[in-house]
Amino acid sequence: MLKGKHLIQPNDFSLEELDSILNLGKEITENPQKYSDICKGKLLATLFYEPSTRTRFSFEAAMLRLGGSVVGFSEPNSSSVAKGESLADTIRTVGCYADIIAMRHPKEGSAYLASKYSSVPLINAGDGGHQHPTQTLTDLLTIKALKGSLDNLTIGLCGDLKFGRTVHSLVKAMARYKNTKFIFISPSELKIPNYIKEEIKGHAYYETSNLEEVINHVDILYMTRVQRERFFSEEEYLRLKDSYILTKDKLKNAKEDMLVLHPLPRVNEIATEVDDDPRAVYFDQAKYGMFVRMALIMKLLGVDADA
Amino acid sequence: MLKGKHLIQPNDFSLEELDSILNLGKEITENPQKYSDICKGKLLATLFYEPSTRTRFSFEAAMLRLGGSVVGFSEPNSSSVAKGESLADTIRTVGCYADIIAMRHPKEGSAYLASKYSSVPLINAGDGGHQHPTQTLTDLLTIKALKGSLDNLTIGLCGDLKFGRTVHSLVKAMARYKNTKFIFISPSELKIPNYIKEEIKGHAYYETSNLEEVINHVDILYMTRVQRERFFSEEEYLRLKDSYILTKDKLKNAKEDMLVLHPLPRVNEIATEVDDDPRAVYFDQAKYGMFVRMALIMKLLGVDADA
Amino acid sequence: MLKGKHLIQPNDFSLEELDSILNLGKEITENPQKYSDICKGKLLATLFYEPSTRTRFSFEAAMLRLGGSVVGFSEPNSSSVAKGESLADTIRTVGCYADIIAMRHPKEGSAYLASKYSSVPLINAGDGGHQHPTQTLTDLLTIKALKGSLDNLTIGLCGDLKFGRTVHSLVKAMARYKNTKFIFISPSELKIPNYIKEEIKGHAYYETSNLEEVINHVDILYMTRVQRERFFSEEEYLRLKDSYILTKDKLKNAKEDMLVLHPLPRVNEIATEVDDDPRAVYFDQAKYGMFVRMALIMKLLGVDADA
Numbered sequence: 001m002l003k004g005k006h007l008i009q010p011n012d013f014s015l016e017e018l019d020s021i022l023n024l025g026k027e028i029t030e031n032p033q034k035y036s037d038i039c040k041g042k043l044l045a046t047l048f049y050e051p052s053t054r055t056r057f058s059f060e061a062a063m064l065r066l067g068g069s070v071v072g073f074s075e076p077n078s079s080s081v082a083k084g085e086s087l088a089d090t091i092r093t094v095g096c097y098a099d100i101i102a103m104r105h106p107k108e109g110s111a112y113l114a115s116k117y118s119s120v121p122l123i124n125a126g127d128g129g130h131q132h133p134t135q136t137l138t139d140l141l142t143i144k145a146l147k148g149s150l151d152n153l154t155i156g157l158c159g160d161l162k163f164g165r166t167v168h169s170l171v172k173a174m175a176r177y178k179n180t181k182f183i184f185i186s187p188s189e190l191k192i193p194n195y196i197k198e199e200i201k202g203h204a205y206y207e208t209s210n211l212e213e214v215i216n217h218v219d220i221l222y223m224t225r226v227q228r229e230r231f232f233s234e235e236e237y238l239r240l241k242d243s244y245i246l247t248k249d250k251l252k253n254a255k256e257d258m259l260v261l262h263p264l265p266r267v268n269e270i271a272t273e274v275d276d277d278p279r280a281v282y283f284d285q286a287k288y289g290m291f292v293r294m295a296l297i298m299k300l301l302g303v304d305a306d307a
Numbered sequence: 308m309l310k311g312k313h314l315i316q317p318n319d320f321s322l323e324e325l326d327s328i329l330n331l332g333k334e335i336t337e338n339p340q341k342y343s344d345i346c347k348g349k350l351l352a353t354l355f356y357e358p359s360t361r362t363r364f365s366f367e368a369a370m371l372r373l374g375g376s377v378v379g380f381s382e383p384n385s386s387s388v389a390k391g392e393s394l395a396d397t398i399r400t401v402g403c404y405a406d407i408i409a410m411r412h413p414k415e416g417s418a419y420l421a422s423k424y425s426s427v428p429l430i431n432a433g434d435g436g437h438q439h440p441t442q443t444l445t446d447l448l449t450i451k452a453l454k455g456s457l458d459n460l461t462i463g464l465c466g467d468l469k470f471g472r473t474v475h476s477l478v479k480a481m482a483r484y485k486n487t488k489f490i491f492i493s494p495s496e497l498k499i500p501n502y503i504k505e506e507i508k509g510h511a512y513y514e515t516s517n518l519e520e521v522i523n524h525v526d527i528l529y530m531t532r533v534q535r536e537r538f539f540s541e542e543e544y545l546r547l548k549d550s551y552i553l554t555k556d557k558l559k560n561a562k563e564d565m566l567v568l569h570p571l572p573r574v575n576e577i578a579t580e581v582d583d584d585p586r587a588v589y590f591d592q593a594k595y596g597m598f599v600r601m602a603l604i605m606k607l608l609g610v611d612a613d614a
Numbered sequence: 615m616l617k618g619k620h621l622i623q624p625n626d627f628s629l630e631e632l633d634s635i636l637n638l639g640k641e642i643t644e645n646p647q648k649y650s651d652i653c654k655g656k657l658l659a660t661l662f663y664e665p666s667t668r669t670r671f672s673f674e675a676a677m678l679r680l681g682g683s684v685v686g687f688s689e690p691n692s693s694s695v696a697k698g699e700s701l702a703d704t705i706r707t708v709g710c711y712a713d714i715i716a717m718r719h720p721k722e723g724s725a726y727l728a729s730k731y732s733s734v735p736l737i738n739a740g741d742g743g744h745q746h747p748t749q750t751l752t753d754l755l756t757i758k759a760l761k762g763s764l765d766n767l768t769i770g771l772c773g774d775l776k777f778g779r780t781v782h783s784l785v786k787a788m789a790r791y792k793n794t795k796f797i798f799i800s801p802s803e804l805k806i807p808n809y810i811k812e813e814i815k816g817h818a819y820y821e822t823s824n825l826e827e828v829i830n831h832v833d834i835l836y837m838t839r840v841q842r843e844r845f846f847s848e849e850e851y852l853r854l855k856d857s858y859i860l861t862k863d864k865l866k867n868a869k870e871d872m873l874v875l876h877p878l879p880r881v882n883e884i885a886t887e888v889d890d891d892p893r894a895v896y897f898d899q900a901k902y903g904m905f906v907r908m909a910l911i912m913k914l915l916g917v918d919a920d921a
Contacts, residue, residue, distance in 0.1 A: 033655075036654075036655045040343075041340075041343045041372070043368055043371055043372065045364070053687055053704075054707055056685075057659070057685045057708065057711050057712075058711060060685045061657055061685055061711035061712065064657055064683040064685070065655070065657065069371040069376075069683075070685075071363075071364045071367045071368055071371070071377075073360055073381060074687060075382070075689070085571075085572035085573070085574070088579075089571070089572060089573065090360075090572075092590045092593075093361055093571060093590065093593045094364065096590060096591075096593040096594040096596075096597065097364050097365060097368035097593070097594075097597055098364075098368065264699075264703070264707060265699035265703060265704075266699070266703065267699070272702075283706045283707065283710060284710075286706075286707045286710040286711070287710040287711075289710075290710065290711055347650075348647075348650045348679070350675055350678055350679065352671070376678040376683075377678075378670075378671045378674045378675055378678070378684075380667055380688060382689070392878075392879035392880070392881070395886075396878070396879060396880065397667075397879075399897045399900075400668055400878060400897065400900045401671065403897060403898075403900040403901040403903075403904065404671050404672060404675035404900070404901075404904055405671075405675065
């Protein structure tokens, strides 16, 4: 039972709970109309202490497409924090108005802290360093919906594997499925950390700095943004940022049914010429993100039984 | 009949009108589901020329939980004011789109001015010096719902009684009920003004600077925030701000069924250790705030007859 | 068929399409209740890269009054642009969440660019220099609803005729109707450009710098704001801005059934003493603006057939 739970970290839920969300997400994808009134009378509060239009829209669209409604703010200065109020008090008050909360906050750990004071389910929509569990749900539903299953897949992860929390969460999540193979593609400066490799014990993995060498082996290619703020110097950023750009040319050797995913926003790590390739599913991914949030909201509110 | 009226000052309505709102608010509290569609097709505009997440959320949640919808802004710079438009013109235009308006504005008197040009009911959600009539309605509904009646109560008001408009409005409102006794608890620098005492003629009152001396007598303890901006100097603020902090220890002598109210946000005038005490109802108060705004919206729109 | 189309420029649609929108707008004006659920389950995204409360409210109120819902932002800094995302990617993503988009952007041509990447209908809610097609629709519906027809009218346009895109669009649109006569009233520095006069070939027109001389001839008087930013120097602005102010006195010679329109916001080009004159319809115009946007949304979403 997920009813009344919070979602703070990507792997808070058991595999069974996770699959129940993904299965419902897939059902919603196939028949969204069926669920268009199921959250009527329910209210989502979106508390964005840091702007993120994409994530906020995805949560709000999810709730609205379930027939629910939304109150929210998208800027820290709109909040009561300016008056010296603690996060705990804000959350306790918002819990008086809303049935469920999605919160994004720049401080690491703030989502966990908030959940301790929330009388309603609280979803972490990103906190310090971009712990971002609904992105992981999005990635998983995209793969499940388009590949049919999350088992027996070779997933290549490319770009900034050192700092990218999105990558770390996805790796940990995919390690819960059968027979996943990992290919880590990054410059040596941005390699996947050892503590993440510890988490995938029992699964085969391969590390390389050469995307072209391995592209023909992967079922899923997960591209990530090289964030300027992660680098020690501007020169280092400029030297590395273009190293792992996906182009039409590089795609030639890839499998016919490979999928290219990206958490978005992209800057230039995927050339726009790739967008029309049927394997490029990163915009579809945004749609699955909305559907999986619909499923998550339903599960946490406990309204799915009636469906 | 409240239909079509504005609410600018806390005591704009007759006692009969006030009671009709509070009675409806109590009914909504007990059976919110009954009213979940009553404002379908109605539109609330929230014009916040000064941010106040709590108040805005309360109004928006109220309208949405009545089945209505909301347009709004929460920042002065989103408004048309930047283009040199007068408040009068803005209100006349918004009245073309919306069925009811809740406005917060930093300038004293702006709500009254706006109401002169509004073709739809306008609710003052706070203007200069925080004239804030729906806070008073919130306080009254909390007391009525939890005490059963607004008559025969001893209310202690503690903290900044000189500048706090919330306190002044509540005192005036409580003076309309039978046999209210007032206990004013404040440092001598922040005593209740004489012109407020004029308004409670016929009611017993007592002034003290010692919270502990009187806490065992009160049925309602209304705590208020000591606002830094009200003080002449930083030293004076630091010396006084902690004088009237409610702690678990001080509560020991209070009545078993006393209620602690606070308009929120609090800073440190109530120790967090008090939050779990059943007498601490300041978060419930936020919920009553939403319910009383639901009642107010229904009354001003004239939709309650069908209920 | 307008279903699935974008609206980027005021004259994108054929006269037949335009009339179908205006006819539906008129029907909605007369019986808004009939359409209060027709967009249930549909989602409008309002992307305002430049604040414009009036226009945003008009679009959002339109969608909400059709039973649909809204996600949006009203400030550029809330957007993903800060992360280096292209407008194309933003639009592609928003198209995954929403069924229709209204976008305002400070850069000329951005609405056209965005439409190239939008999988859902995109409405230009103003781009550089305030190309603003729904303002033109608003003007046309106001005239049609209050005059009964768009044919055989003498329209006076007063103020800044050189830079005002609103005026240019309205002139071009009115030139599509039978027997329109134009009277252009402006200081010589702000005369209507020749390339606009080219567009009204076959229609009679008259130019003057004297409002009083011609006010008795016009059926529609379209007043415009003299924008400070359009002038080369502050002195020139101050000298000219008051030249074309409409007063009660000047109105004395106007026809009994003349209509005064203004795109709003006004600064002082119409004295407030005129507001109570029955010929002053600029606030009604705001209401027609909402109704015509309801019609437009219905047409672009293709939901009107069921009506």
